[in-house]
Amino acid sequence: MTDQKPEVKKKLTLPDLFKKVADGTPITWLTCYDYPTAYLQEQAGIDMILVGDSLAMTMLGFESTLPATMDDMIRHSAAVRRGAPNTFIIGDMPYMSYQPSVETAIRNAGRFMAEAGCDAIKLEGGVEMADKISGIAAAGIPAIGHLGLTPQSVSALGGYKVQGKNAALAKKIVDNAKALEEAGAFMILLEMVPDRLCKLITERAKNCIIMSLGSGPHGHGQLLIYHDMFGLYPRFKPKMAKVFGNAGEVILNGLKGYVAEVTTKTFPARENYFTMKDDEYNELMDLLG
């Protein structure tokens, strides 16, 4: 960390997000799972943070998002809140934390708010999840829907691929967006749907913010996965991600430098360790006989 004083921004609220939409200012949204990254994202002026269940892959090395648990999500969401006290933070409801029943969904959504200090929750699915969105919203918890490529259903979807490419499937996504908005979702994330489908849904939304992840420029804002944009996920880089800086490469080079310097005994240098006064050292030798 630098010695610079952190900038303190005003806490971003739900009305602020709708004001951005009304002003035509795109909303910025990133995933984040830890305290130091949350600190940097807030300093950079990011509007919203998603503590995604993608942490199962990006942070814990699993092959899918399914192994993320509620306890994992709460632990990481609370860390992110500590790093970004004034950013709008969304807790991502993990697999089976909302699918079984409306009551399960409300209770787990409530944990994100009460235990981690989140501002909203997100869950995956369309009309079949409308009752959960409606129950959560009725409990006073801002709820976000997620359509298109929904990673918790990756097996049923047949892999990580673009959704809604033909007219019939696109119509289903339009209908699902309508159902989620009517159920009370204040925001919908469209992941990996064609740009024109995202535009259409954005134009039809009445009181709902539409966010794009790999769905083109026409939503009310953009989401990216932090690890993809900084070269920090070794398994693959999705087409929708742009690398804004190769932190993975910087870190790898630093690690190689450490290995080289320790091996060649150039680290630690004099400024990296502590010494003892001669008289204290001599006394120690006396004490040791």
Ligand code: KIV
């Ligand atoms: O978990 C996550 O990061 C997500 C994104 C893929 C949208 O849900």
